[in-house]
Amino acid sequence: MIGKRLGRFEIRQKLGAGGMGEVYLAFDTQLERHVAIKVLRPEILSDPAAKTRFLREARTVAALSHPNIATLYDAGEADGRPYLAMEYVQGRSLKDEIAGLDPRRALDYTLQIAAALEHAHHRGVVHRDLKPANVMVGGEGAVKLLDFGLAKLVAADEETRTGLTVPGTFIGTLAYAPPEVLAGREADFCGDIYSFGVMLYEMACGALPFAGLEGVRLVSAILQGEAPPVGCRNPAVDPGLGRLIERAMAARPENRPASAGELLAALRGLASGAVPAASASAAAPVLAVLEFENISGDPAADWLGTGLAETLTADLKKVSQVRVVSRERVQQAQRRLAAAGSLAQIGSELGARWIVTGSFQRAGHRLRITPRLLEASSGETLATAKVDGNWEDIFELQDRVVHALLEALEVDLDSGARRRIASPETRQLEAYEHYAQGRQKYYEFGKGALEEARRHYERAVELDPNYALAYSGLGATHAMRFIHRTDPDDLSRARGCLERALELDPELGEPYTYLCYVHMRQGNAEESLKAGHRGVERQPDLLQAPYFLGSAYLVFGELGVDYFQRAVKYLLDATHVEPRWGFAWANLGWIAIQAGDYDQAEHFLSRGLELERGGEAFGSFVGTEMLLGGAWLRRRDWDQASRWYDQAIQRLAAVDHMYRETVLALSACGIGDARLRQGDLSGASAEYRRAWRTIKEFPRMMGGERAHTRALAALATTYAAQGDSARGREMAEEAAERLDRLFRQPQSWVWEAATPQLCHCLAAALLRLGDSQGALDLLARAVEKGWRDAGWLEADPELSGLRQQPRFRELVETVRRLPPIRF
Numbered sequence: 001m002i003g004k005r006l007g008r009f010e011i012r013q014k015l016g017a018g019g020m021g022e023v024y025l026a027f028d029t030q031l032e033r034h035v036a037i038k039v040l041r042p043e044i045l046s047d048p049a050a051k052t053r054f055l056r057e058a059r060t061v062a063a064l065s066h067p068n069i070a071t072l073y074d075a076g077e078a079d080g081r082p083y084l085a086m087e088y089v090q091g092r093s094l095k096d097e098i099a100g101l102d103p104r105r106a107l108d109y110t111l112q113i114a115a116a117l118e119h120a121h122h123r124g125v126v127h128r129d130l131k132p133a134n135v136m137v138g139g140e141g142a143v144k145l146l147d148f149g150l151a152k153l154v155a156a157d158e159e160t161r162t163g164l165t166v167p168g169t170f171i172g173t174l175a176y177a178p179p180e181v182l183a184g185r186e187a188d189f190c191g192d193i194y195s196f197g198v199m200l201y202e203m204a205c206g207a208l209p210f211a212g213l214e215g216v217r218l219v220s221a222i223l224q225g226e227a228p229p230v231g232c233r234n235p236a237v238d239p240g241l242g243r244l245i246e247r248a249m250a251a252r253p254e255n256r257p258a259s260a261g262e263l264l265a266a267l268r269g270l271a272s273g274a275v276p277a278a279s280a281s282a283a284a285p286v287l288a289v290l291e292f293e294n295i296s297g298d299p300a301a302d303w304l305g306t307g308l309a310e311t312l313t314a315d316l317k318k319v320s321q322v323r324v325v326s327r328e329r330v331q332q333a334q335r336r337l338a339a340a341g342s343l344a345q346i347g348s349e350l351g352a353r354w355i356v357t358g359s360f361q362r363a364g365h366r367l368r369i370t371p372r373l374l375e376a377s378s379g380e381t382l383a384t385a386k387v388d389g390n391w392e393d394i395f396e397l398q399d400r401v402v403h404a405l406l407e408a409l410e411v412d413l414d415s416g417a418r419r420r421i422a423s424p425e426t427r428q429l430e431a432y433e434h435y436a437q438g439r440q441k442y443y444e445f446g447k448g449a450l451e452e453a454r455r456h457y458e459r460a461v462e463l464d465p466n467y468a469l470a471y472s473g474l475g476a477t478h479a480m481r482f483i484h485r486t487d488p489d490d491l492s493r494a495r496g497c498l499e500r501a502l503e504l505d506p507e508l509g510e511p512y513t514y515l516c517y518v519h520m521r522q523g524n525a526e527e528s529l530k531a532g533h534r535g536v537e538r539q540p541d542l543l544q545a546p547y548f549l550g551s552a553y554l555v556f557g558e559l560g561v562d563y564f565q566r567a568v569k570y571l572l573d574a575t576h577v578e579p580r581w582g583f584a585w586a587n588l589g590w591i592a593i594q595a596g597d598y599d600q601a602e603h604f605l606s607r608g609l610e611l612e613r614g615g616e617a618f619g620s621f622v623g624t625e626m627l628l629g630g631a632w633l634r635r636r637d638w639d640q641a642s643r644w645y646d647q648a649i650q651r652l653a654a655v656d657h658m659y660r661e662t663v664l665a666l667s668a669c670g671i672g673d674a675r676l677r678q679g680d681l682s683g684a685s686a687e688y689r690r691a692w693r694t695i696k697e698f699p700r701m702m703g704g705e706r707a708h709t710r711a712l713a714a715l716a717t718t719y720a721a722q723g724d725s726a727r728g729r730e731m732a733e734e735a736a737e738r739l740d741r742l743f744r745q746p747q748s749w750v751w752e753a754a755t756p757q758l759c760h761c762l763a764a765a766l767l768r769l770g771d772s773q774g775a776l777d778l779l780a781r782a783v784e785k786g787w788r789d790a791g792w793l794e795a796d797p798e799l800s801g802l803r804q805q806p807r808f809r810e811l812v813e814t815v816r817r818l819p820p821i822r823f
Contacts, residue, residue, distance in 0.1 A: 001039065006078040009037055009085060025088060028073075035073060038084040038147075058084065061125055061148055065607045067600070067823050068116035070136070070144045089144045094135035098203055103237075105141065106203040111267050112143035115576065117196060118260035120148055121189050122579050124345075128187045130195035131176045132202065142822070175208050179223045179251050190253035193263060197248025197256070204245060205233035225251030241270055258286045258353045261576060265540065288325040288352035288376075289313045290334065292369070293359040301362050307436030308369065308398065312356065314469065315402045318507075321411045325350045326541045331443045332578060347376020354382075356405060367391045371401045373408045383408030394429060426470070431463035435470045442477055447484055447658075453477050468504035471497045476514045482521060484658035486700050494518045509538030509545070516548040523747040525556040536570070546573035547584055554587055555749040558756075558785040564591055564821050572823075582608045582621035588823070589627050590751050595821040596789040598631045604823075605631070622652060623663040623751055629670045630752055634792040638674040645670040661698040665691040665707045666752040672714055676721075677797050685718040703750025709738040710753050713762040717798070720768035732765045743785075756787040764798040775799075776807050783811055790815040 001011045001024055012034075013025040021040040028035050058075035065071070074085040094109065101109075113135060120127065127134075127148050136144045176198045178191035201209045209227035210218055221227075227249060230242035244266050250256045257263040289312045291305040309327065316324045333346050343355050358371040367390065373383040385404040389397045426432050438456030441449045457474035461467055475497030482490040495518045498511040513535030519528035532549030539545055550570030557563045568591060574584040585608030592601035609624045629644035648667040652660050672687035692711045695704055712735035719728035739758050742748065746755065759782035763775040779793070779802075787793065794803070794812050802808040 006037060006039070006081070006083050007076055009035065009083075011037065026085070028085070034088045036070075036086045036088045038086065040082045040084070042081060064120055064123060064125060064148060065603070065610070066116050066119040067603065068112045068143050068145055069119065069148055070146045072148070086146070087144075089136040089138070089146065091136045091138040091144075093133050094137055094143075094199075095132035097137060098132050098206075101203055103204075107241075107267070107271055108141060109135070109137070109143050110200055110203065111264070111271060113145060113196065113199070114260060114264040114267055115572070116143075116145045116148075117192060118264050118576055119579065121192070121260045126187055126189055127192050127195070129173065129176075130192055130199060131173045132199060133173075135199075140820070140822070174218060174222075175210065177222060178253075179225065180253055182219055182222055188253075189260070190256055193248050193256050193260065194250075194253075196260075196263070197245055200241075200245045201227065201230060201233075201249060204230055204237045204241065207233065209249065223251070225249070238270065244270070254353070262286070264576065286323045286325065286352045287316060287354050287356055288330050288333075288347065288350045289316070289327070290330060290346075290355060290357040292357065292371075294361075295359045296362045298362065301360075303433055303436040303440065304360055304362075304394075306440050307432060308358075308360065308401075310436060310439055310469075311398050312371075312402060312405075315398070316405070319406065319411065322406070322409070325352055326539060327439075328443070328543060329541055329577065332543075332580075343374060343376055343379045352376050354409070358384075362391060365391050367394065367397060369397055369401055371405060373405055392429065394432070395427065426460075426464045426467045428464040428467075431460045431467055431470065434460040434463070435467065435473065438470070438473050438477075442473060450477055450481055454481070466504055468501045468508060471501035471504065472508055472511045472514075475501060475511060475518075479514045479517050483702060486702055486704075488522075491518050491522055495522075507538075509535055510542065512538060513542055513545045513548055516552055517544070520548070520552045520555055521747050523745060525552075525559055525746075528552045528556070532570075536573075540573075541577055543574060543578045543581060546570040546577060547581065550574060550584070551587060554591065556746055557754075558746060561818065564595070564786070564788065565819075567591060568821060568823055580611050582612060582624070585611070586621040586624055586627060586751070589624070589631075591821065592823060593627065593631050593634065594754075594756075594786075594788050596634075596791045597821070597823070598635055600823050601631045602628065622655060622657045622659055623648060623666075625651060626663050626667045626670060627751060629667065629674075633670060633674055633677075634789065634795075636677075636795060636797075638678045642671050642674045645674070659702060661694055661701040662703050662707060662750055665694040665701070665711065666750075668694065669707075669710050669714055670752065672718075676714075676717065681718055681721050685715070685722070688714040688718060703748060703753055705738060705745075706742060706748055706750050706753035706758065709735050709742060709758050710761055712738070713758065713765050716762075716765040717768050720765060725769060728765065728769055732762065732769060735762050735765070743781075755785045756782040759785065760787070760793075760796075764796075767799065767801055772802060772805070775802060776805070776811075779808070779811055783814055787815060788818060788821065 001022070002014065004011050006026070008028060008030045009026040010029055011024045011026050015023045015025055015036065017023065021038055024037045024039065026035050026037040027033075058072065062072045062075070070089050071087040072084060073087065076083060117127070125148060127145070129147060134146045136146060138144070176195040178187065178194035181187050181191055198209060210221045213221050230237050230245050231239065244263075248256055248263060257266065289309045292308045294302050294305055309330070313324055313327050316322050329350060333350055347353070347355055353376055355374045355376050356371060357374065358369065360367065360369045366388070369387045371385055371387070372381055374381050383404075385401070387397050387400045387404065426435070434456040438453045438460060441453035441456065454474065454477045457470050457477060460470035461474060464470070475494045478490045478494035478497060481487075482494070494514065498515050498518065501508055501511045512531045516528050516532035516535055519531060529549070529552055532545070532552050535542070535545040536549055547570070550567045550573070553563045553567035553570065557567065568588065571584045571588050571591075574581055575588075585604050589601045589605035589608065592598070592604060605624050605628050608621060609628070612621070612624060625644050625648035629641045629648065632641035632644055645667045648663055652664055668687045668691035672684040672691070675684035675687060688711055691707065692715065695701070695708045695711060698704070701707070712731050716728045716731035716735060719725070719731060739755075739762060742755060742758065749755075759778045763778040763782070766778065767775040779799075790812050793799065793815060799808075
């Protein structure tokens with residue numbers, strides 16, 4: 001094959017061979033990059049139906065986009081040979097490292113693999129062949145999982161869909177095979193968790209769980225689950241980790257962690273020194289409560305469907321033996337899968353083993369609630385009940401529903417739990433109705449819907465001044481209103497409501513999460529981060545909990561050298577909770593740009609853009625093209641940068657979005673920056689003026705002061721370049737005054753106008769005005785405030801006049817010595 005071509009791929013070197021074919025290093029002549037080509041054995045896909053299914057499944061796998069998964073670029077056939085073109089990953093396989101792994105590095109690897117697994121499972125893709133040989137480790141410990149879904153791609157023959165072929169062989173590796181697959185069932189998410197558990201066992205103990213057994217004896221041991229306990233093989237292994245591995249390797253799928261997300265959370269708990277919740281209650285059922293259906297024929301009672309789901313979720317969370325998915329995540333899953341989503345899909349996405357749903361019917365003063373408990377994977381109804389009573393006794397009826405569900409799950413309550421459930425959040429029926437209607441509107445997240453939510457919440461707390469959940473909802477609503485109103489009064493009101501909610505019910509998690517955001521926008525770094533961590537601890541599956549905490553570390557990045565790294569951690573956590581959350585991908589992309597890792601930035605931003613253009617994004621971010629423009633600007637591809645900035649502007653022509661004007665102004669500045677570096681001074685000046693006019697027209701835009709500072713500094717540069725030094729100096733002085741105020745206001749942070757970027761922009765203006773020392777002072781301030789991109793600092797043509805100065809070289813080296821940000 002060496003020297004031959006498969007389509008557009010030129011074969012360069014053989015990398016290895018296996019049971020399914022051979023792997024080669026190849027060059028993609030169209031995109032000019034190296035790829036790994038896996039040439040499959042022709043007999044694997046010997047009939048047209050198999051080939052069609054192969055290509056369909058390949059497209060599903062190719063949709064995966066995660067930093068710990070090697071990307072599948074293409075699948076096709078050339079000269080009668082089916083092939084897969086994949087990302088070429090340099091490094092060594094985990095199989096080659098596994099014997100000498102120290103515990104800390106092993107835990108790091110497992111966290112990365114678990115994150116990749118959760119990402120794929122969220123998208124319905126099962127690996128089916130997890131083993132150390134399919135994990136590559138890069139030079140800095142970055143893990144890439146290979147061959148995702150490949151076992152399914154090649155299991156084309158319906159008679160061998162389980163992966164079994166002839167006795168003693170199957171598509172995969174026997175030592176890592178789940179018992180249910182060996183028993184004839186098709187591999188699924190639970191099987192991946194088992195295989196991952198075997199890998200964890202091997203890393204912890206230095207040997208496979210059934211080492212020394214082969215063939216029929218090995219199959220028998222796997223089916224019976226006869227692995228020696230982890231502690232017996234290696235007494236030094238943390239007991240919590242040992243229990244987690246043994247759960248993952250449980251012979252019965254229902255006794256394993258319910259999802260890759262649960263497994264990842266437990267591993268993170270071990271990494272942080274905390275006791276993982278999963279190991280504390282291994283058999284705790286994971287429930288998701290869906291809204292109840294109104295079968296009364298009266299739309300005026302629709303609100304009760306939301307109210308029942310909210311109340312049941314809140315009450316069930318008070319029971320330590322049960323784990324309950326947050327209402328927000330349930331709402332998001334139901335919205336996305338409303339058209340054709342089955343209970344199995346909803347349960348899989350949420351990591352829920354059981355689904356609670358049902359209906360209610362009101363007839364005059366009588367009310368019947370019919371709850372149902374279903375198994376998510378099969379949709380089978382495990383229990384149902386009928387709870388009848390008077391409309392005025394709704395709170396007592398809800399308690400009876402909770403007890404019926406717990407009885408079906410065989411959960412015994414202690415007296416403390418019974419008291420907590422019996423104490424309703426409010427006894428005012430009308431207040432409860434307004435709270436439920438407020439929640440319905442809040443989950444829509446539109447500007448008008450937020451106003452309706454605010455009115456309902458205000459009425460709820462007016463009717464019941466001790467209604468903690470209503471205060472929490474009202475505080476969250478005011479916090480979100482600030483984004484499009486930028487009225488500080490919204491932050492003050494939000495803070496008051498959220499603190500009142502915690503006074504009334506200190507066990508709530510939501511108020512801490514939104515207090516994190518409020519304190520961030522008010523500039524209270526310590527309070528913001530403290531509240532954010534409390535929010536993550538109390539309600540880790542509430543999307544905003546890790547997102548706001550990650551954003552707070554990003555905004556206050558100048559306060560700690562490791563803050564950007566912490567921001568990355570929690571923003572990635574947010575993408576695990578909700579992979580379609582566009583803002584998290586945007587923030588990760590922005591951090592990668594600032595770190596000088598433009599390829600990684602493009603990876604994150606392309607993921608966000610794919611979701612937005614496909615209509616799948618939740619919380620759509622309209623500035624992704626703008627950030628891609630910034631990445632290409634720093635690559636010094638001025639034309640490509642301009643195209644991306646222009647796409648951002650064109651996209652916003654007919655869009656009503658809270659960040660619309662901010663992105664318009666900063667994108668115009670970006671085009672101006674590209675024109676300036678191309679020598680087109682008049683074109684640059686026109687774009688900077690376009691940005692300045694937008695800022696003047698919309699003075700209340702988010703980050704307006706920062707955008708104004710950037711436009712002024714940029715205009716100062718063009719005036720100086722065109723010979724009008726007096727006007728340039730005047731604008732530079734005004735920009736400097738504004739920047740001095742912004743040094744004390746990190747909370748006003750906005751993309752592409754962060755403090756280090758503004759220092760860089762103004763430094764370029766001062767250099768054009770002949771003030772090289774002033775420019776160096778500003779660049780030193782940029783480094784002090786968190787500048788991390790040594791490459792752009794050194795390569796920007798606007799700073800070429802400083803490159804030979806010793807102080808400039810010192811600044812570059814200072815940035816290079818900073819610890820790298822890992823993604």
